[in-house]
Structure formats: C-alpha cells, structure tokens
Amino acid sequence: MEFIRACDDVARAVSDAIAGMVGTPEAGAYVKMGADGTPTKKIDLVAEDIVVDYFARHPFCRRLISEELGCAEMGGEKGTIFLDPVDGTYNAVVGIPFYALSIAYAEEGIVLAGYVRNLATGETFHAIRGQGAYLNGHPIRVSGVSLLEESAMSVYGRKFDPTRVQEIGRKIRRWRLLGASALELCYVGCGRIDGFIDVRGTLRVTDAAAGMLVCEEAGGMVSDLEGDTLTFPDEVSVGRSLVATNGIVHNKVIEYLR
Numbered sequence: 001m002e003f004i005r006a007c008d009d010v011a012r013a014v015s016d017a018i019a020g021m022v023g024t025p026e027a028g029a030y031v032k033m034g035a036d037g038t039p040t041k042k043i044d045l046v047a048e049d050i051v052v053d054y055f056a057r058h059p060f061c062r063r064l065i066s067e068e069l070g071c072a073e074m075g076g077e078k079g080t081i082f083l084d085p086v087d088g089t090y091n092a093v094v095g096i097p098f099y100a101l102s103i104a105y106a107e108e109g110i111v112l113a114g115y116v117r118n119l120a121t122g123e124t125f126h127a128i129r130g131q132g133a134y135l136n137g138h139p140i141r142v143s144g145v146s147l148l149e150e151s152a153m154s155v156y157g158r159k160f161d162p163t164r165v166q167e168i169g170r171k172i173r174r175w176r177l178l179g180a181s182a183l184e185l186c187y188v189g190c191g192r193i194d195g196f197i198d199v200r201g202t203l204r205v206t207d208a209a210a211g212m213l214v215c216e217e218a219g220g221m222v223s224d225l226e227g228d229t230l231t232f233p234d235e236v237s238v239g240r241s242l243v244a245t246n247g248i249v250h251n252k253v254i255e256y257l258r
Contacts, residue, residue, distance in 0.1 A: 003060055004126050007103050007115035010054045014047045014085065014101055015119050021046065022120070023095025035070030036204055036236040043092055044068050047085035047101065055081060061105065067206045067236050079107045080234065082209040086119070088180025097121060102182035104209035114210030116182045125186040125214045133189050133217035142220045142246035143191035148172050148256075151249060153195035154184045164199045164225075168256040181242075185211025188244050189218035195245040195253060199225060202239035205232035212244070221247040227254040 021027040027043040034040040048068045055064055059076035066072075066083040074081070081103060086092050088099035097120030105113040110129070117124045125140075127133040133140050145151050152174035157165040169175055176193060178184050181203060184196045189211075196215075209232070212222045222244040224230045232240055245253055 001128070003105050003113050004115055004128070006054070006058060006060060007101075007117075007126070008124070010051050010103075011101050011115075011117045011119070011124070013050050013054070015117075015122070017046055017050055018043050018086070018092070018119065022092050028089075028093035032068075034068040034236075036067040036206075038067075040068045041086075041089055041093060044086050044089055048083070051083055051085055051101070051103070065206060065234055065236060067204065070236060071234070079105055081105055082111075082206045084182060084206040087116075087182040087207060091179045092119070096179065098178055098180050098183060100180050100183045102206070102210045104213065106209065111209050111213045114213035116186050116210050116214060118183055125189065125211075127189075127210075127214040127217040129213065129217065131217070133214045135186075135190050140190040140214075140218045142189060142215070142218050143194050144248065145194045145246060146248045148249055148252055151194040152176060153197060153245075153253075154178055154187070154193055155195075156198040156200055158200050164257060165197060168197065168253060171256055181207045182211040185215045185222075185244050188220050188246065189215040191246070194249060195243070197243050197253065197257070199241045199257070200239070201241050203242050204236050204239055205234065206236055208232065208240075208242060212242075215244050219247060221245055221250045223250070223254070225254070225257055227251065 084102040092099040
C-alpha cells in the first residue's frame with residue numbers, strides 16, 4: 001500500500017502539471033522520438049519527468065522502464081516500475097477525457113502492484129496481487145455477461161485491415177474504441193465493458209502491466225490471441241496483442257479470433 005500511496009502523490013502532481021495543457025496545440029508539440037519508436041509529445045515528457053523525478057527521490061525500484069525514456073537505473077535495491085506517463089496521448093491532446101497515468105511494480109518478472117488513474121476525471125484503479133482490485137478504494141468485479149450477443153467490447157484491428165476481428169465484431173452487441181488501453185483493461189475489471197481485444201501487436205509492457213493486474217485481480221482473464229499466457233519483454237520497442245475478458249466469454253472470444 002505504500003507504493004499505491006506514492007502513486008497517488010505522483011498522480012496528483014502529474015494532473016496539476018498537465019491540466020492547463022490538455023486540449024491545446026502545446027500538448028501535442030513534437031519533442032523527440034521516444035524509446036518505443038513513436039513520437040514523444042510535450043505532454044508525455046512533462047508527465048514522465050515528474051514521475052521519474054519522484055521515484056528517483058523515493059527509490060521504490062532498482063530500475064524504471066517508460067515508453068519515452070526507455071530504461072533508467074533508479075537506485076533502489078530491487079524491483080522494476082513500468083510507466084506510461086500518459087496512456088491515450090491523442091485523447092489528451094485533443095481534449096477527450098479518457099487518458100491515464102499507468103504505473104506497475106514488478107519483481108522477477110511478476111507484477112505485484114498496479115495503478116491506473118484517469119487524469120481527466122480522477123478515477124483511480126489499483127490492484128495488489130492476491131488482494132483484489134479497487135476503484136477509488138472500493139472493491140470491483142468483472143461483469144457476469146455470458147453471451148457474446150449481449151456483450152460490449154473494445155476491439156482494435158490492424159490499421160485498414162480488420163480481418164482478424166471481423167467475426168467477433170459481427171457477434172458482439174456493442175463495439176467500442178476508447179483509445180487508452182490501460183483504462184480499457186480496468187473497465188473490463190469493473191464490468192463497464194466485457195472485453196478488450198487488441199490484435200495490432202503494438203501493446204507494450206508499459207501500456208498493459210498495471211491494467212492487466214487490475215483486470216485479473218477483479219476476476220478477469222488476460223491472454224494472447226491463442227488463449228495462452230501473455231508475456232512481455234522488458235523492452236518498449238516490442239509490442240504484443242492481447243485479449244482480456246470477464247473470463248466467462250474468454251474461450252468463445254478466442255474461438256472467433258481463430
């Protein structure tokens with residue numbers, strides 16, 4: 001819980017720092033090419049600098065891995081923090097209130113704690129392995145929907161090629177594209193959507209680590225496109241595809257993706 005409280009502190013600082021920038025051209029100004037191979041916008045760098053500085057002064061981890069910075073030694077004795085300072089940068093730049101700070105803590109490749117805050121609304125999800133998942137301090141649980149025909153899912157296909165998701169897209173009731181994967185994983189966890197499917201192969205450990213733990217600790221299931229255990233390298237230039245559901249419809253989703 002000490003880590004979660006630290007995340008609360010840094011989230012408040014990030015929210016304050018970027019509040020006046022959201023929805024302005026300044027937010028989307030190109031700064032550099034990030035370690036993940038995508039352009040770093042000013043709003044990303046402002047948020048990242050605050051988080052990195054905080055954990056440099058409060059050494060919770062031995063190293064920190066972020067989409068913009070890459071890997072940095074932080075001075076702690078053990079553990080790795082995976083950081084996405086602004087997940088859903090496009091939404092933040094244009095003023096769509098769905099973008100998040102995502103922070104996960106792992107030891108020996110196992111994520112032990114995850115924290116995701118919607119920086120636009122203040123809604124905060126967190127999870128500690130083996131201790132459940134929470135929204136604003138209250139326990140959350142995945143939905144009980146068992147039929148794809150009644151389900152709502154966030155589904156991402158490859159650019160201009162939705163072939164892989166066409167069949168599942170015809171089966172589900174509602175198709176959503178919300179634009180911030182960390183929050184979408186948490187939305188599965190609290191039952192707002194029944195699944196999150198991303199077949200683009202571009203999700204990185206920094207995007208997904210915290211949200212995956214929230215989803216799983218809330219009773220959900222996360223896998224690769226074949227239904228097998230999903231693993232990420234500690235390398236932000238490498239992406240993966242992902243399926244996250246309430247668990248009840250997981251096998252059905254995998255079948256349609258095949």
